Amino acid sequence: MKRSNAAKFAAVAAAGVLALTACDNAADNGGGDGGGDGEVSSDLKVGLAYDVGGRGDRSFNDSAYRGLEQAAEELGVETNDFEPADGEAESAKEERLATMAEEGYDVIIAVGFAYDASVQAVATEYPEVDFAIVDSEIEDIDNVTSLVFAEEQASFLAGAAAALTTEEDHVGFVGGVETPLIRKFEAGYVAGVAHVDEDIEVEINYLSQPPDFAGFNDPAQGREAAQAQYDRGADVIYHAAGASGNGILQSAVDNDFTFIGVDSDQYENAEEEQKPYVLTSAIKQVDVSVFEFIRSATEGDVEAGIKRFDLSEGGVDYTQTNEEAIAPVQDELDELKQQIIDGEIEVPSQP
Structure with a gap:
């Protein structure tokens, strides 16, 4: 050495x-x-x-x-x-x-x-x-x-899931820090929403800007951002905000809206009272x-x-562990997933 x-x-x-x-x-x-x-x-x-x-x-x-x-x-x-x-x-x-x-x-x-x-x-x-x-x-x-x-591919499925389940035609995205990587999540999510229904409104907020990376570790700020999006009408919120997502999930519980997790299966990792609010997670292995x-x-x-x-190759995907919540849209998500794999849908990596 x-x-x-x-x-x-x-x-x-x-x-x-x-x-x-x-x-x-x-x-x-x-x-x-x-x-x-x-x-x-x-x-x-x-x-x-x-x-x-x-x-x-x-x-x-x-x-x-x-x-x-x-x-x-x-x-x-x-x-x-x-x-x-x-x-x-x-x-x-x-x-x-x-x-x-x-x-x-x-x-x-x-x-x-x-x-x-x-x-x-x-x-x-x-x-x-x-x-x-x-x-x-x-x-x-x-x-x-x-x-x-390919975070954008899993995020596309998250966006499609949000669009298929929103009752208000209004969904949200919270990014931890506005970097090129996190904008890939945003790009895929917005594209997935629009693929299902381009008339659905998408709220977008970032918690911090480089070189401040606190947005990945500020659950209180995540909770505030989610609350603001909910107050403006969003009833499904997806995040790419690291530990700040814990605050977003708690906001979902407090306000009775739907949460989409990221990276890990956040249904499995949630507290029991939080699990019903987790629709799916866009995971990367x-x-x-x-x-x-x-x-x-x-x-x-x-x-x-x-x-x-x-x-x-299964490097990214969406989760199906909350079977009751995801079952009504699973067939449509699986069809979109196969279309991405087959090259029929090209997911953008930039907003």
Whole structure:
């Protein structure tokens, strides 16, 4: 492992700037040095750095954690996960990844496009470490794999579901931070609504603007935005707002409107009193991509470059766990899904 910048980051490590919450999955989840019920044993040490909101967002980060947890249990790898600090600078992300590399992690996974610059800076300093980044496209670095998704396709199905179930012909979208990635969610959702009925009104709100990423971790603000959309007439609201979506879901309960989740199955993760309000979720299999990347590392078969997951291979989809709610529109959604897969519907990735 390359140590050329050891001095650069030694003070950081010694001072404990990594003082984030490191959760040892090996201890918590029966992973670690190949013990427990793992199917195989591996000497790999895997670290995962969360995006804004961290574990417990019931969405993007939790999906990544499930993949890490599965790797600990089934592959016997040693794993740790690391929480970001609220409002942290870009330098903190770079320091986190570099310190992990210095501490001997063989595989480092950065969750979220906010790590793009940090991954590019650190990966070139540690060519023997396999890096992955979720939701950002990095090419031409031999030890970086980009795990990206066709979010717009799943969002199109979310929009169609909203349009098929609204009683007011008025629906909403709440984005966490107005970035190109989240605008992909918006674009797909609006297109899905219009495909069903172009006369349906769509409310659109973002909780923050770059470089302020607080919109991904502000449930109170999410709740306020959803309340405002409801007050203007929206009776189905879809979000791509990370942990802020927890506030949007609570607003759905308080006001009796329909909620559409994102990234993870938010029906499964909801409290019992919240479940009836969750129509579906536009999911992307971050957990599967994380697990498969780690498995490829245990087999010495990591491929750098961009790996894209879409509807055709199950990388994105809509959920059907709230069977009673989704059943009346499931046939229509499945038909639209197949049309996207067959290329009959081309979903836009920009609004």
